[in-house]
Amino acid sequence: MSDVLTHDLIILGAGLAGLRAAIEASRSSRGQLDIAVVTKNQMMRAHSVAAEGGTAAMLRPDEGDSFELHAWDTVKGSDFLADQDVVERFVRAMPIEINQLEHWGIPWTRLENGRIAQRPFGGHSYPRAVLAADKTGFFEMQTLYDTLLKYDKVKHYNEFYVTSILTENNEFRGLTVMDMSSGKLRLLRGKALIIAAGGAGTLFGFTTYSQTVTGDGLALAFRAGIPLEDMEFLQYHPTGLVPSGILITEACRGEGGYLINGKGDRFMGKYAPEKMELAPRDLISRSEMTEIEEGRGVDGPGGLDHIYLDLTHLGADRINERLPLIREVCIEFNDLDPIDEPIPCRPVAHYSMGGIETDILGATRIKGIWAAGESACVSLHGANRLGSNSTGECLVWGKITGEETAKYCKETLDMPSVPEAAFEAESKRLFDDLLQRSGTENVYDIRRELRSCMDQYVGVFRTQEDLQTALDTIKELQKRYHHINIADKSHTYNTNLIQALEVGNLLDLAEVMVTGALNRTESRGAHARRDFPKRDDDNWLKHTLAFKTDGKVKLDYKPVTLTTWKPVERKY
Numbered sequence: 001m002s003d004v005l006t007h008d009l010i011i012l013g014a015g016l017a018g019l020r021a022a023i024e025a026s027r028s029s030r031g032q033l034d035i036a037v038v039t040k041n042q043m044m045r046a047h048s049v050a051a052e053g054g055t056a057a058m059l060r061p062d063e064g065d066s067f068e069l070h071a072w073d074t075v076k077g078s079d080f081l082a083d084q085d086v087v088e089r090f091v092r093a094m095p096i097e098i099n100q101l102e103h104w105g106i107p108w109t110r111l112e113n114g115r116i117a118q119r120p121f122g123g124h125s126y127p128r129a130v131l132a133a134d135k136t137g138f139f140e141m142q143t144l145y146d147t148l149l150k151y152d153k154v155k156h157y158n159e160f161y162v163t164s165i166l167t168e169n170n171e172f173r174g175l176t177v178m179d180m181s182s183g184k185l186r187l188l189r190g191k192a193l194i195i196a197a198g199g200a201g202t203l204f205g206f207t208t209y210s211q212t213v214t215g216d217g218l219a220l221a222f223r224a225g226i227p228l229e230d231m232e233f234l235q236y237h238p239t240g241l242v243p244s245g246i247l248i249t250e251a252c253r254g255e256g257g258y259l260i261n262g263k264g265d266r267f268m269g270k271y272a273p274e275k276m277e278l279a280p281r282d283l284i285s286r287s288e289m290t291e292i293e294e295g296r297g298v299d300g301p302g303g304l305d306h307i308y309l310d311l312t313h314l315g316a317d318r319i320n321e322r323l324p325l326i327r328e329v330c331i332e333f334n335d336l337d338p339i340d341e342p343i344p345c346r347p348v349a350h351y352s353m354g355g356i357e358t359d360i361l362g363a364t365r366i367k368g369i370w371a372a373g374e375s376a377c378v379s380l381h382g383a384n385r386l387g388s389n390s391t392g393e394c395l396v397w398g399k400i401t402g403e404e405t406a407k408y409c410k411e412t413l414d415m416p417s418v419p420e421a422a423f424e425a426e427s428k429r430l431f432d433d434l435l436q437r438s439g440t441e442n443v444y445d446i447r448r449e450l451r452s453c454m455d456q457y458v459g460v461f462r463t464q465e466d467l468q469t470a471l472d473t474i475k476e477l478q479k480r481y482h483h484i485n486i487a488d489k490s491h492t493y494n495t496n497l498i499q500a501l502e503v504g505n506l507l508d509l510a511e512v513m514v515t516g517a518l519n520r521t522e523s524r525g526a527h528a529r530r531d532f533p534k535r536d537d538d539n540w541l542k543h544t545l546a547f548k549t550d551g552k553v554k555l556d557y558k559p560v561t562l563t564t565w566k567p568v569e570r571k572y
Helices: 016-028 067-077 084-104 136-148 216-223 281-293 316-322 324-334 390-411 420-434 443-457 464-481 495-519
Strands: 004-006 009-012 035-039 154-158 160-168 171-179 184-189 192-195 234-241 258-260 307-310 343-352 355-357 369-371 542-549 552-559
Touching (some): 009 171, 009 390, 016 035, 016 192, 035 160, 067 084, 084 136, 136 390, 160 184, 160 420, 160 495, 171 192, 184 420, 192 390, 216 495, 234 281, 234 324, 281 307, 316 324, 324 343, 369 390, 420 495, 443 495, 495 542, 495 552
Parallel strands (some): 004 184, 009 035, 009 192, 035 154, 192 369
Antiparallel strands (some): 171 184, 258 307, 307 343, 542 552
């Protein structure tokens, strides 16, 4: 075959987890491993650049922080669904990652005494979020990218869209990838794969995610036979800018910002008297929606009623020093200056706690495939992620999977054979079927209706009736998807075709998410059921696994790993 590209290790995704994995695989192999980094965007356009507030790490044992405290905060924040061996590994690895980025040249914000600055974040009992102003993800990405450029055997494939994962006898064989610049389908063959392609937040219309984050890695793994874990747990961030949904970082509250309702009251004292605005995200999001539903919100455009985030008392100097991006965003998108006016906010779809099932080393059930970052569910976050733990997860499991795959590739002497039949079948699916569709359905209408459905029925609060309505709607949209029209029949940069593939991925993931939510008859973390308002440890202290079986979603469950702490009532 003329369209075969061969590498030892393939990394799908070029965000924090993907870049960190590429660096570690290169370091572990002393620069000898042949690595491909594949991204559907241009390199450095990954959504990780949008991370703002900080990265959690225990750096101050001399001032009262500890590994045990960070672990306890994370386990409690997860509503006891996190695997505690995973949490322990994470908290002990994080200081090493912060110092590694320091050595690679990241411009961490500093205290006057020269130490790396940290700020408070929700659910943490110590101010351990390491920061680079409010552009932390951007600077982490720049630092990793600059470091990766030292390694000559890393090939960057920009604007390559992956359409399928090819396996044989439960082992990885390669990827089918569409070279968007030519429209050609190519086979990217390798010994190992790391999926680091991000989450699934654009299932929702009101979201903090870049529009390119369409759950591709999750959907590809699901179709390849890898289960998705805990997908019902989708985090709503308490402060999405109204009406755009742009993230207004938790660092605003870490720096002392207040949440106020339409009557001007600082309302969190009713819901979390000890933590106030620094309670976990799930609790604050439910509190905000309660204020809005009980008539103490502010009328917003398009039904986006909201509350306010007030920074005015912080003063211009502190806002300009610690929150310059937030000020810029508010001025550019809402024509308001947070130095002088409060910011209109409401809960916004933000992060997938669930993802591709992996073990503690990031390995999946298919030999040769690992997953890291938001794509993976190693189960660090359980039912609710603490802010500033996600960028850290990308760094820690980027490193772990990079190291593990480097070992695997060294031990695996033979490159897999070319799966020509599977490649040809995928080519026919794309070009003889999907591209030729000239039905009556508009794929963009389907996408818009899916997002509207998820916003309306799979929100901060859920019920059996709403979730069933959502599932019925999703299945109807799946039927309509078979009759879409691809108006652009060309091959070069056919964004019409790419977006049709993305919508297909989102429809699959929506079905998984809602099916899991319907079956979990309890409230835990970000999954809040009005009809089952209590946490039910007797029946639901377990992880959901979703398999694709005979074209349908089939659920199974597995236990949570408890090593140190048993579940207790969660109060803040």
